[in-house]
Amino acid sequence: QRLPLPTYPFERQRYWIEPQKQQQHHYPTPVSLAKKSDISQWFYIPFWKPSLLQPQLEVEQATPKSCVLLFVDECGLGNKLLRQLQQQNHDVISVLVAHNLTKLNESEYTLNPQQPGDYDALIQELSRQQKLPKKIVHLWSVTPGCQQQLEFEKVEQAQTTGFYSLLFLAKALGRQQTNDDFEITVISNNLQPVTPTELVSPEKATLVGVIKVIPQEYANITCRSIDVTVPAPGSWQEQKLVESLLGELSISSCEKVIAYRGGNRWVQCFEPVRLEQAKSNTPRLKQGGVYLITGGVGGIGLVLAEYLAQNYKAKLVLIGRKAFPNQQEWSEWLLTHDHNDSISCKIRKLQQLQQLGAEVLVLAADVTDLQQMQQAIASAHSTFGPLNGVFHAAG
Ligand SMILES: NC(=O)c1ccc[n+]([C@@H]2O[C@H](COP(=O)([O-])OP(=O)(O)OC[C@H]3O[C@@H](n4cnc5c(N)ncnc54)[C@H](OP(=O)(O)O)[C@@H]3O)[C@@H](O)[C@H]2O)c1
Known part of the structure; x- marks a missing residue:
């Protein structure tokens, strides 16, 4: 006996598996978080790798007009950046170091970096005007020269305009009732020893910690560090550096520690090193010390x-x-x-x-x-x- 079975209706629906889109960003290869039993394998050493600003990402340079909050330095680099950003039709709000929080005009403010309340008031004011930028460029750690001898006041000043300025800024952004993402780019000089002969400013070293920790404390804030050497004002090298920084600001990269030296871009990486048990028997600690x-x-x-x-x-x-x-x-x-x-x-x-x-x-x-x-x-x-x-x- 023949029994007719129900047929499968062909409904002219297409169920095609599309090829996966190419990844836009180059995320680092995931590392295993499992504990290694051999303690000599627990160590890493930082090194600098030459790198290019990813060309496919440079397409994003044609980003729509955005608003940028710029903490302008005393060396003139921030001012150069400001002019170029304005030429690219971005709205730029600049902030200068002073004794008081003052609104100089619609796009220029001053604040006292020792006053956490000034950062709150500035962020609230910009938020009230619906002009709170998502991109923040902090150049207060770009300073003239590198001191041969550290004076206590200079160390304190570097903390105020560097570490604490970023801390107060992040706290002020964190107090905003918003889910908006913020991107802080910290530009400094003499922070990183990229080449062996460079002089570094140890008083700026605290920036490294705060840049790393802010995104861990605030899920909606990303932070990256770009260390530069400041070229002579008006030189072609200065123009080139400003162009490179504009390129950096136009992309969102997973590279968080970057340096520019003589026109070359470097990124910080970590390499595992094997540290064997010390051979010397000289104790580091003293009996009865x-x-x-x-x-x-x-x-x-x-x-x-x-x-x-x-x-x-x-x-x-x-x-x-x-x-x-x-x-x-x-x-x-x-x-x-x-x-x-x-x-x-x-x-x-x-x-x-x-x-x-x-x-x-x-x-x-x-x-x-x-x-x-x-x-x-x-x-x-x-x-x-x-x-x-x-x-x-x-x-
Ligand atoms: N416990 C862990 O597993 C662990 C792991 C990694 C890192 N850490 C870090 O290691 C540090 C110590 O951790 P812990 O677990 O020992 O914390 P804890 O039990 O809270 O001890 C911290 C001690 O620091 C003292 N202290 C805090 N601020 C001080 C200041 N300004 N001047 C002088 N003394 C101060 C506190 O005493 P008073 O309140 O009397 O000032 C307290 O006795 C923390 O920074 C922590 O984040 C801890």
Whole structure:
């Protein structure tokens, strides 16, 4: 017997698998995050690789008119960039360092980089006018020359116009109730030692950290660093550098640490290096040595202290901001407070360090306060003698 089966209707619908679009960006090859059992394979060394601004991305140069917030430097590089951006029909709002937040005109502001409130007020004002740019170019770490001798004031100034300026800016952007993405490009000079003979400005080194951390704290902010050598004003080299920077600003690249040297573009990469156990038996730490640990009664501080007590019978100076009971009051404190009281737990831990052979001095001082730290070090000196080492674990 023949039975008719239901037919498959041909509905003239096309189910074609399209070829995959070519990747626009070159993302780095993913690395395994699994822990390597061999500790000698845990290390990496930075190096600089010559690189070209990806040509297929340069097409994006014809991006529509956008608004750029430009923190203009004192060397004239920012002003050159500003003019070129304006010629490309971008709206540019420039910000200069001054004592006060001032609106000079519709597109020029000044602010005091020491005042976090100035950044908030500027960002709020631009947001209110619906002129808050998505692209921000920060050139306040482009400075004249490289100092041979570091003066304390210059170090402080570099933090104010570099590290703190970026921190306050990121916080001000973070306080905006928006899901918009922001892209901060930090242009500096003398930050990176790309070639072996270059002079670097160590006071600018803190930029590297803040540029790395801002995008980790704020998902909608990307940050990249472009270190340059500043050519003579009006030279063809200056024109070339400005053109390269305009090219950089027109693309969104996954390369976050870039440098320009003599017209060449470099990107920072990391190469694994094998570090074998040190051959020398010379100990780095001293038996009975005097060691100061900032954040010394915190989690990591106490682990370090225990190691130094156990292995070196060290004299330990432990620093935190909160006042800690004097040693003479410890027994009384333990008797009159709950077993789980946080100070009681720390006192018992300190007594354990003493049983291991360490001597302990707990001092209250804020690491950000020069005077308090000077006093703490003077008291450590008078109790135990000169310091043999410092561990910074406050935070
Ligand atoms: N625990 C971890 O697994 C881990 C891992 C990687 C990195 N870290 C980093 O290592 C640092 C210490 O971590 P932790 O776990 O030991 O933290 P913690 O238990 O909170 O201890 C930090 C200590 O630093 C002190 N401190 C904070 N600010 C200070 C200041 N301005 N001046 C002087 N002392 C200050 C605090 O004491 P007062 O409050 O009395 O000032 C506290 O005792 C942090 O920066 C942390 O981010 C920790």
